[in-house]
Amino acid sequence: MTRKVGAITIGQSPRVDVVPEIKEILGDSIEVLEAGALDGLTREEIAALAPGPGDYVLVTRLRDGSSVRIAEEKILPLMQARIDGVVAAGAEAVLLLCTGEFPPFSCRRLILKPQLILHHFTAAVATGRRLGVIVPDAGQVEETRKRWAGVGSDLAVEAASPYGPVDAIWEAAARLQAWQAELFVLDCIGFNMSMKREINRRTGIPVILPRAVAARTLIELVS
Template sequence: METWKERGARVVRKVGAITIGQSPRVDVVPEMKEILGENIEIIEGGALDGLTQEEIAALAPGPEDYVLVTRLRDGSSVRIAERYIVPRMQTQIDKLVAEGAEIIVLLCTGEFPNFSSSKLILKPQVILHHFTSGIATGRRLGVIVPDKDQVEQARARWAGVGEVLRVEAASPYGPREEIWRAASSLKEWQAEVIVLDCIGFNLQMKREVNQHTGVPVILPRTVLARTLQELLS
């Protein structure tokens, strides 16, 4: 199957986007497309697509699980255990490659094992980690994750990236006040760089955290979109 098609004089490239929740991610993909432009088409799949509320509830994390937070199609958020959804993510990767995607991107900043595919798979967590490492060396690094049960995970993941580290919890899917509280805490701590460590944080949230703290703020979805742009231009 062709991985591109011509529309008039334009060549359109296909990117497959996998969310750990339900597709379409109307809260994420439109902002990425503004950066990518009209010549890149995003086709989507979700690890929780087709599941009932009861089936999704059965994927909740236990005490020892790696916790992930994601969005459902109705706009609500859920907590799920990584181990339950990795096989479902692989199924979606295979599906989107069959539909013509030439690159796969994961719409989640969590840590995942390697997936099997003949196409490139972009993991935002890896890209974000290296991008931030190149900026935050010798700086006070602040990180905001969606859930309090992810704080220790994040401390382990971001350890050593900056000179010192502080992690706060505030969900992009919850009350906006949580984000401002986390930003205020990082400002008081004197963070010099802040990472919004979830694909659910949007451009408006980034701008407001930047205005509130006065320091550079790194947003995963835009870092990911610009990486795609580099690979496909």
Template sequence: MKVGLITIGQSPRMDVVPEMKPYMERVGIVECGALDELTRDEIEELAPKEDEEVLVSRLRDGSQVKLSRDKIVKKLQECIDKLEKEVDAIGLLCTGEFPELKAKKLLIEPSILLLKTVEALNVSKLGVLVPDPKQKEMAKRKWKKVVKEVQVRSVSPYVGTEEELRKQAQDLASSELIVLDCIGYSTRSKEIVKEVTGKPVLLPRTLMARVIGELGE
């Protein structure tokens, strides 16, 4: 089985994919980034305006980039159209919601995997970490679909420090379950949050990798 992994930033995602590979031993990987062919000026044009939904990702040089969800959808679809000719399934390396995207192959969206997993666990109080403060209200609306009470805190997985992560995680310690709601959060991020809170933590990149690995068996 071969899977196409699509980032809203630039590929290859050396910060993400190596942590996914151990769960996908029989799966071939092809990557594509929505910003792969763009110049810095062109990328800046995709920045969110005040009223636009904010997404956060990573460029090839390791720097963080903020993007407008609506402006990036077309670029993601172009990656899907390109990769689906050579892969058996496509996975989005982003936990944003993209109902507009269409694929002729299996489309694996971590946003849906996370929502359905949390719903199945039947928790009533959820803690959520997002990269940017402007994503808090959006996250509350998203997670209120499946839980009664949601606490949201923000720290960037790209430019935030471990100290900041520990501080924000501590505020979520009263939750039953914590979701790291960005593909950029690492296994180290999960370890820290679990250590600070003593609560179970869902990490998107490994959850999705496990599902892809199951499909590839």
């Protein structure tokens, strides 16, 4: 019997850059029901969700492949509506396709928040090691330092978007390598397996990829 899980992006679905790699881990017996907080919105409506001073910044992908910066607080009702939709369609669990921090959502099914899963997984293996974190946007660096403080023996954060030129990612990884990082975290669901492998090839340093950790947690719960 095919099981169903929900996948909620803070951008627009389908996330052709994310979900196929998650499906590869989940296998053919699990159907993924996608929905996006920004589905059906015009460019003008999306622009109105842009972060202002003091807003918690999220970076996501639109259906056309472009990226946008949005304020978390402004999309929470949209995310709740998409969660309700996939659960009504039969999802047994819901995975948020974002490593940002979110308040609780109302849901009778399990909700998997990649940031919590990623943080605990990393903390379990980073003891005594220098942790290098890459986030998509320079506006997220300070908040990221606070969120990852205390994980590992020391911490450095660099910004490079998975939705921009890949050379920026390699350069960020090189700076963290020069800082003597011993473990990398790619702190955005947009980073993919190819990026993870290339960083490891270039540096020889282990790399933690959020989508892979989240997908393997999900399969544990529904298989």
